[in-house]
Amino acid sequence: MKMKSIIRALSVAGAVVVAANAQAATELTVYTAVEAEDLKRYAKEFNKQYPDIKIKWVRDSTGIVTAKLLAEKANPQADVVWGLAATSLLVLKGEDLLQPYAPEGLDKLSAKFRDSDAVPSWVGMDAWIASICFNTVEAKKHNLSKPASWQDLTKPEYKGHIIMPNPNSSGTGFLDVSSWLQIYGEDKGWSFMDGLHNNIARYTHSGSKPCKLAASGETAIGVSFAFRGAKLKTKGAPLDLVFPSEGLGWDMEAAAIIKGTDKLDAAQKLMDFVASKPANTLYNKGYAVVAMPGIAKPVKHFPENPEALMIDNNFEWAAQNRMAILKEWQNRYDSKSDPK
Amino acid sequence: MSVITARPVNDWNPLSLRREQLLQLIGVLFGIVVLLLTVLMPLYAILSKSMENSSGDFVGLDNFIEYAATPSLASSVTHSLTIASVTTLIVVTLALICAYALQRSCMPFRGTIRLLMMGPIFAPSLLPAISMVYLFGNQGVLKSWLMGESIYGPIGVVISLSFWCFPAALMIISTALSNTDARLYESARALRTSALRTFLTVTLPSIKYGLISAGFVVFTLVLTDFGAPKVIGGQYNVLATDIYKQVIGQQNFQMGAVVSVILLFPALLAFAVDRWVQRKQVALLTSRAEPLRPEPAAIRDWSLFAVCMLVIAVIIGVLGMAVYASFISFWPYNLEFTLDNYQFDLMDGGGWDAYENSLEMALYTALFGTALIFSHAYLVEKLAGFRLLRTLLHLMAMVPLAVPGLVLGLAYIFFFNSPDNPLNFLYGSMAILVICTIAHYYTVCHLTAVTALKQIDAEFEAVSASLKVPFYITFWRVTLPVCLPALLEIAIYLFVNALNTVSAVVFLYSSDTMLASISVLNMDDAGDIAPAAAMGVLLMFTCIGVKLIHWLLSHMLLNRTQGWRQSR
Numbered sequence: 001m002k003m004k005s006i007i008r009a010l011s012v013a014g015a016v017v018v019a020a021n022a023q024a025a026t027e028l029t030v031y032t033a034v035e036a037e038d039l040k041r042y043a044k045e046f047n048k049q050y051p052d053i054k055i056k057w058v059r060d061s062t063g064i065v066t067a068k069l070l071a072e073k074a075n076p077q078a079d080v081v082w083g084l085a086a087t088s089l090l091v092l093k094g095e096d097l098l099q100p101y102a103p104e105g106l107d108k109l110s111a112k113f114r115d116s117d118a119v120p121s122w123v124g125m126d127a128w129i130a131s132i133c134f135n136t137v138e139a140k141k142h143n144l145s146k147p148a149s150w151q152d153l154t155k156p157e158y159k160g161h162i163i164m165p166n167p168n169s170s171g172t173g174f175l176d177v178s179s180w181l182q183i184y185g186e187d188k189g190w191s192f193m194d195g196l197h198n199n200i201a202r203y204t205h206s207g208s209k210p211c212k213l214a215a216s217g218e219t220a221i222g223v224s225f226a227f228r229g230a231k232l233k234t235k236g237a238p239l240d241l242v243f244p245s246e247g248l249g250w251d252m253e254a255a256a257i258i259k260g261t262d263k264l265d266a267a268q269k270l271m272d273f274v275a276s277k278p279a280n281t282l283y284n285k286g287y288a289v290v291a292m293p294g295i296a297k298p299v300k301h302f303p304e305n306p307e308a309l310m311i312d313n314n315f316e317w318a319a320q321n322r323m324a325i326l327k328e329w330q331n332r333y334d335s336k337s338d339p340k
Numbered sequence: 341m342s343v344i345t346a347r348p349v350n351d352w353n354p355l356s357l358r359r360e361q362l363l364q365l366i367g368v369l370f371g372i373v374v375l376l377l378t379v380l381m382p383l384y385a386i387l388s389k390s391m392e393n394s395s396g397d398f399v400g401l402d403n404f405i406e407y408a409a410t411p412s413l414a415s416s417v418t419h420s421l422t423i424a425s426v427t428t429l430i431v432v433t434l435a436l437i438c439a440y441a442l443q444r445s446c447m448p449f450r451g452t453i454r455l456l457m458m459g460p461i462f463a464p465s466l467l468p469a470i471s472m473v474y475l476f477g478n479q480g481v482l483k484s485w486l487m488g489e490s491i492y493g494p495i496g497v498v499i500s501l502s503f504w505c506f507p508a509a510l511m512i513i514s515t516a517l518s519n520t521d522a523r524l525y526e527s528a529r530a531l532r533t534s535a536l537r538t539f540l541t542v543t544l545p546s547i548k549y550g551l552i553s554a555g556f557v558v559f560t561l562v563l564t565d566f567g568a569p570k571v572i573g574g575q576y577n578v579l580a581t582d583i584y585k586q587v588i589g590q591q592n593f594q595m596g597a598v599v600s601v602i603l604l605f606p607a608l609l610a611f612a613v614d615r616w617v618q619r620k621q622v623a624l625l626t627s628r629a630e631p632l633r634p635e636p637a638a639i640r641d642w643s644l645f646a647v648c649m650l651v652i653a654v655i656i657g658v659l660g661m662a663v664y665a666s667f668i669s670f671w672p673y674n675l676e677f678t679l680d681n682y683q684f685d686l687m688d689g690g691g692w693d694a695y696e697n698s699l700e701m702a703l704y705t706a707l708f709g710t711a712l713i714f715s716h717a718y719l720v721e722k723l724a725g726f727r728l729l730r731t732l733l734h735l736m737a738m739v740p741l742a743v744p745g746l747v748l749g750l751a752y753i754f755f756f757n758s759p760d761n762p763l764n765f766l767y768g769s770m771a772i773l774v775i776c777t778i779a780h781y782y783t784v785c786h787l788t789a790v791t792a793l794k795q796i797d798a799e800f801e802a803v804s805a806s807l808k809v810p811f812y813i814t815f816w817r818v819t820l821p822v823c824l825p826a827l828l829e830i831a832i833y834l835f836v837n838a839l840n841t842v843s844a845v846v847f848l849y850s851s852d853t854m855l856a857s858i859s860v861l862n863m864d865d866a867g868d869i870a871p872a873a874a875m876g877v878l879l880m881f882t883c884i885g886v887k888l889i890h891w892l893l894s895h896m897l898l899n900r901t902q903g904w905r906q907s908r
Contacts, residue, residue: 035688036686036687036688036689037686037688056685056851057851058851059688059851060851060862061862061865061866063588065586066591067587067591070593071591071753071757072757073761074757074758075757075759075764075767077767077768091591100617111676112542137673159358166585168585168590169585169588169590200576201490201492202492202574203575204867205570205585205865206865206866207865208866209865209866209867210867211867212867212869213867213868214867215670216479216671216672216673216867216869217479217673218473218478218479218672220475230841231591235670236670236674237670238673239671251681276764293681326590330410330412331410331411331412333413334577
């Protein structure tokens with residue numbers, strides 16, 4: 001406790017110093033899992049408002065960024081996380097790595113898109129939703145009908161034609177598994193996955209790979225997320241995006257301040273921006289659902305009203321049971337070297 | 341300290357000598373401290389981590405028991421051993437045939453064939469694996485050849501790694517075949533022994549240590565390689581990918597440490613056997629041995645030539661496929677030529693910066709690595725005193741060979757990112773990548789340096805000592821110039837490996853120090869296979885280019901400095 005108050009005092013002192021040196025540029029180290037091509041737009045928009053804060057991006061996939069933050073627990077390197085799965089941020093919150101802060105305009109965000117504490121540890125940006133990438137050319141070749149629901153994927157005709165991400169390494173994979181368990185309940189959820197497993201050609205490490213593999217005809221069906229599928233479709237891949245009728249699992253990209261940063265003032269400014277209207281407009285470029293209601297315009301190749309399809313995702317439950325779910329998954333499916 | 345005083349006492353200028361000895365002592369101690377900090381202490385960190393729970397309490401072997409009780413993890417041990425054994429068998433057999441063709445036949449174009457067969461060594465192990473996707477994947481041009489089997493799994497891993505390990509085995513077996521005594525073959529001919537029998541009773545026994553050594557080198561390479569199983573392994577889990585999955589996917593550092601420790605065992609065994617073999621091999625050649633000059637034999641030569649052509653066709657096919665695929669705009673639906681895949685700045689892989697970082701890292705590694713390793717080897721080999729300390733330094737220099745890169749990388753996180761470590765400022769910097777890479781490839785370079793130094797007569801040191809020339813001047817004026825070929829060899833070895841390494845640095849890079857080899861991995865991981873192939877191809881051509889420069893340079897330098905060698 002004493003230590004904490006010292007740190008707080010120090011960070012206040014730090015903030016004062018920072019404020020005094022407002023002219024000199026502050027450099028914030030920001031960890032992110034946002035796509036590389038989007039980062040430049042984010043930083044540009046942010047610097048329009050705060051030209052004296054420079055962002056130093058550290059970009060990697062969700063699993064790696066999370067692992068990095070946990071590995072550096074004793075000696076944090078990041079000041080802010082901007083664009084990481086909420087499930088991961090919940091894990092970090094559990095490890096007491098996040099600095100709670102209520103950004104300006106917090107009340108304008110949808111209640112779903114923020115940590116439920118009065119002073120939230122993290123705030124959401126946008127949702128990424130599960131979807132199925134369906135290659136029409138390969139489907140015709142193998143005589144496959146277009147699936148309409150998750151349950152359809154267990155039909156024998158798809159045997160060996162489905163690829164999905166491994167939940168142990170991919171955030172998207174985990175959101176799929178946790179959503180199925182929430183949609184069907186534990187028992188039926190696992191038996192659905194047993195059926196699905198029979199049809200799976202292989203599990204990939206990354207969440208966007210199944211869709212890219214479907215786009216290149218390496219497989220007919222890739223369980224992935226809508227953002228990736230829409231992008232590939234725009235590029236000209238012979239894909240149809242399927243949004244299964246039972247409902248879509250989703251996770252959100254979120255942002256948080258890392259506890260112990262010596263640039264708290266700049267970090268808070270960044271958080272203010274993260275929750276602002278201009279930022280939410282930015283997120284809408286690729287994501288159909290964003291944290292601030294009323295901002296989002298429809299995105300090409302997405303369904304009309306994606307929010308209606310999204311399940312009522314219980315993040316706390318998912319974060320608490322994450323280890324147990326992954327372990328069970330691994331015992332059921334990972335040990336079979338060749339899915340039959 | 342008593343070691344220091346155990347010097348001949350006939351010096352009449354004890355003061356300058358003592359200063360020189362002090363300098364030597366500092367050198368040796370420095371070497372020991374360097375290896376302690378970069379190899380042994382990180383290894384200790386990983387060992388202790390494997391016996392801790394997630395909150396850092398000591399739990400003994402609990403983690404290992406948990407590992408053995410998890411079927412999916414334990415099966416990786418069998419998988420790893422299976423692919424390592426199969427690959428070793430394939431590679432050693434093929435390498436034996438090809439090396440025999442190169443050393444013992446009169447087939448044409450032996451030089452060119454040898455050169456082409458070295459091709460795979462210049463690419464990261466990821467490249468052949470990516471090539472397999474294009475050749476045998478579901479949209480692969482040769483998919484039908486697999487007769488319904490999937491390339492994603494043990495088949496793909498074995499083919500990719502056989503391809504990648506082939507040059508190493510070829511080199512070792514070639515060397516073994518070149519050291520032989522022609523008199524044995526004359527006797528065999530005089531006794532009218534059949535060719536087969538000669539092969540079985542003369543040739544094979546004379547190269548058996550070379551074969552064992554090659555076998556273990558390949559076995560260890562396969563066991564510890566991480567690139568190929570990651571790209572083409574599909575659902576076939578092996579130990580190396582398990583470490584990655586535990587650490588990156590599940591943030592389970594303790595289990596990562598456990599798998600690392602398990603991976604250390606076979607590597608240690610291979611290392612021990614290799615040491616034993618090396619010792620045996622020395623006794624094989626006697627000074628009276630005569631070099632064997634193969635005689636032409638049409639059937640043998642042409643059939644060996646055919647086999648070699650087949651191997652080369654495969655090598656060119658696999659590498660060529662990767663090059664070709666890197667220029668295709670949207671495989672398999674749009675086969676137009678494009679340079680888009682080389683626009684790395686638009687991909688999630690670190691862009692062209694990654695390539696520049698790689699060059700920088702490889703350059704530093706080659707420069708500092710060569711200087712450090714060679715001067716340590718000099719101290720080990722050429723000093724008169726401090727026998728105990730020098731032996732210690734030598735033994736420590738042998739350790740990195742037994743440590744897989746992935747294990748070393750993970751060990752570095754535990755050691756260097758601990759807040760109590762005054763060296764933790766290195767974490768996330770370019771320096772830590774350079775240090776880790778030097779440590780990873782230390783042993784081979786050390787042995788090369790020691791071998792080169794052994795060739796120089798110890799008289800030089802004795803003479804210069806009696807002429808009162810300080811040892812560092814002898815080192816600078818005599819030892820260095822004479823060892824120039826070995827120095828270049830070490831530098832190139834470090835450079836090529838630093839450029840292509842994935843395993844040791846995959847846990848250590850930061851966004852500022854993204855490397856090209858890692859970006860191949862990440863781009864493939866994200867499904868951007870064509871750009872991944874493009875980056876791999878770029879790395880390969882860089883290595884070939886550097887090797888060419890090395891070849892030109894060493895020809896020029898050798899003519900100038902190595903004239904003494906020809907006098908024999």
